[in-house]
Amino acid sequence: MEQKLLSIYNSLLKKHGYQGWWPTNSRYHPKDYEHPYTQEEIFEISMGAILTQNTSWKNVEKAINSLKENNLSSPKKILDAPIDMLAETIKSSGYYNQKAKKLKKFAKFFLENENKTPSRDSLLEIWGIGKETADSILLYAYKQPYFVIDNYTKRIFNKFLNLNIEPYDEWQNLFHKSLQKDYKIFNEFHALIVAEGKTQRYR
């Protein structure tokens, strides 16, 4: 299985090129995964992970820009803002009433746990954060080796490997057992899966 996964990784890399996520982190330099993030960057990446739930990244980018324009990008500002105003600001990302609530819940958590890497369980206790979002935050904001399983991953690997797995944890186990637990590999692999998922239809 390890060889199969690595060969898929390599063919995706060849096809799509180096992705270098997280996508909107302006300070990111490709091949500089070691570069530590500031608290601001960690918070912004986490907000993006929440906003992109079942939503195209284009719409999320608009919402993030709008948050910046309205001076709502710090956890404190998010907590202080009236929820209706926050919702209006992130309108383009869809489900904006729910997501405004989710951002506030996360902002509160973030302030209470400043400068600490959260545990997966503590993230899952937050209203609005499920497994995929928790793992995205851990992997992309905190550089922890959690493989992110999204719909693209399931569709693509069901097809490539002829599998038919459903539960999230089973999927994640497959990658965790077969690959070395290196956040840089998990990061790039998932980014490549998304690149593939966006250009191909797997239905």
Next chain:
DNA sequence: AGCCAGGCTACCG
């Protein structure tokens, strides 16, 4: 012009 997007919660049986 409908279908779909880097899900999650609440509620149903």
Next chain:
DNA sequence: CGGTAGCATGGC
């Protein structure tokens, strides 16, 4: 427990 309605905008 597993299954599913509801949430909602914008791109193609």
